Amino acid sequence: MNAQMAPQPGVPVERAADWWRGGVIYQIYPRSFQDSNGDGIGDLAGITQRLDYVASLGVDAIWISPFFKSPMKDFGYDVSDYRDVDPMFGTLADFDALLARAHALGLKVMIDLVLSHTSDQHPWFSESRASRDNPKSDWYVWADPKPDGTPPNNWLAIFGGSAWQWDARRQQYYLHNFLAAQPDLNFHEPQVQDALLDVARFWLDRGVDGFRLDTINFYFHDKDLRDNPPLPQDARNDSIAPQVNPYNHQDHLHSKSQPENLAFLERLRALTDAYDARACLGEIGDAHRGLEIMGQYTEGETRMHMCYAFEFLEGRRATAEGIAQVFRDLEAAAPDGWACWAFSNHDVQRHASRWGLSDDALRCYTMLIMCLRGSVCLYQGEELGLAEADVAFEDLQDPYGIEFWPEFKGRDGCRTPMVWQTQAENAGFGSGKSWLPVSPTHAEAAVDRQEQDPGAMLHHYRRAIALRGAHPALQAGHQDDLRADQNLLSFQRSDVSETLFCAFNLGDEPAVATLPDGSWQVVSQGMRGAVSPKGQHAMLGAWQYLIVKRAEG
Incomplete structure (x- = not known):
């Protein structure tokens, strides 16, 4: 992950092989x-x-x-x-x-x-639809009609209608899970x-x-x-x-x-x-x-x-x-x-x-x-x-x-x-x-x-x-003790270097977050007014959040 601040333009940033984890x-x-x-x-x-x-x-x-x-x-x-x-x-x-x-x-x-799938204008499909015995004839999903001429099964396309389109050249249907102009490739080949x-x-x-x-x-x-x-x-x-x-x-x-x-x-x-x-x-x-x-x-x-x-x-x-x-x-x-x-x-x-x-x-x-x-x-x-x-x-x-x-x-x-x-x-x-x-x-x-x-x-x-980016626990750490109490969602994120407690009020009414035992330091909180934990409790207003880090020692 990046450091706390964004990279400076023109300055390359090296990242580990697992940059994607938590990225x-x-x-x-x-x-x-x-x-x-x-x-x-x-x-x-x-x-x-x-x-x-x-x-x-x-x-x-x-x-x-x-x-x-x-x-x-x-x-x-x-x-x-x-x-x-x-x-x-x-x-x-x-x-x-x-x-x-x-x-x-x-x-x-x-x-x-x-x-x-490809476009029906891809050269692979142009060759595949030309005949039933060309080198790419099986590169797409072709099927004969039922005896009554209808599609081979009941599959539907995400964009509406049957997932099968009749092709006059081969006198077969081809599969398209999306538009008829997007024939499905045959991965069994x-x-x-x-x-x-x-x-x-x-x-x-x-x-x-x-x-x-x-x-x-x-x-x-x-x-x-x-x-x-x-x-x-x-x-x-x-x-x-x-x-x-x-x-x-x-x-x-x-x-x-x-x-x-x-x-x-x-x-x-x-x-x-x-x-x-x-x-x-x-x-x-x-x-x-x-x-x-x-x-x-x-x-x-x-x-x-x-x-x-x-x-x-x-x-x-x-x-x-x-x-x-x-x-x-x-x-x-x-x-x-x-x-x-x-x-x-x-x-x-x-x-x-x-x-x-x-x-x-x-x-x-x-x-x-x-x-x-x-x-x-x-x-x-x-x-x-x-x-x-x-x-x-x-x-x-x-x-x-x-x-x-x-x-x-x-x-x-x-x-x-x-x-x-x-x-x-x-x-x-x-x-x-x-x-x-x-x-x-x-x-x-x-x-x-x-x-x-x-x-x-x-x-x-x-x-x-x-x-x-500033907290390794948020990038790739464990997530534990996830709880939902009406509109309040809370959980802990931790790794070998730190433990964070996160609470989010996902509603319009105030909610009380109960912090785990220990001493905590505020890392971030809702922008519309500060949240001040009192003992092991914090009152979160509508749509407020609180992120605290366990104090060392």
Whole structure:
């Protein structure tokens, strides 16, 4: 982790091989971060231009969402060439420049590998669909129709409708767990695995520090193509798909999360371990078995380093008891696993809006996530306290939102351009008409305005990240005695060097925190008024927190 202060620009920071354990990762959605050439779309050169700002936050790494060549049906998550940059984002030389600058600033660089599927315009798919007997005929998941011509089973796509698309060339269906333009690769074919490992090797050789692996549990499907069973209505939730989507009506036992995946993950980890200080972060898309799968995927030292959890990306707010239950479930399912927590990302409504949070509540949750055991992903703009942007239907770009409007408005509201300067054109994002409109409300909270206000949310995030970096116990220490008492959540974090007690009032009414026996020194406390422990008790006002360290001696 970083020292208490952010690294100075231009001064490289060396980190241990396990930098990822307890690290803070800043997610960048390249289309919306910084437009350097005025075409209205963010690009790699724009990211490089803003890396000094990212480093000033004190984070350890950046995760860059896909920038590979793509027809952009799903904004880069439909890859047509894994080894090149899409021209709208720049060139491989631009990526190399970004990587060099990030490393000079002490930032690790993780890229978003989408291995479960490609674009239907990828050369592999063009060859595969041409006939049933060509060298790549089995590289994708093909199946004959039922005798009545309908799809081979009942599997559904996350973006709506059947997960099967008829192809007239082969007179077969192909599987797509997402858009029909995103055919699923057949991981049961060894050549597919080898080709994808070669893709990972290409970027490791180029110098990336790791991968965020998109939909890691979708790699394999059930070879027998068995139907998924129905899911009881009271078991459905919105962590993977909105409630209006019939995808939530199934228990996806056979369309994903297959046991054969473990062997491939071990091959990927072995490749990564051949390079120094690299890390794999797997995204698990499963509303019911996420923690169980995390336990399997991070078990031991031969699979993923960590997995990206959805438990705090749901629509319902993370309550004290809810958080405690997540960690109880995690302990049961993955006692040796390592989670990476997030409240917001490019696929869900920003948590300020999703949970209806006040400014004080946002600050409390920010400090909380920095104290929980695991690593952390922050999404661009959340450090400004941004709420979900309001995007009119006529401005929508996301096919997901267009399909389910107006009950579900899609993901564009969290993908609008980053705001840098309140008074500048497009809030400093770029000189051309932006691909999504800049939110006027966001512009009022732009970076330049918050930099000038010591009490702004931006500086609170910096302090919270610095606190984590200053305390080894918060980075990788044990987490014990986690308790929920109505709105009060408390726990201890400890390692050989220190013990911290952390208490968070996640509600609007005062709460009393009881400190463990011993002498404690205040490390950090809620900003809206000081908290003064009286004996072994501390009164926490609404959305206040208290972090104390056991005194030595």
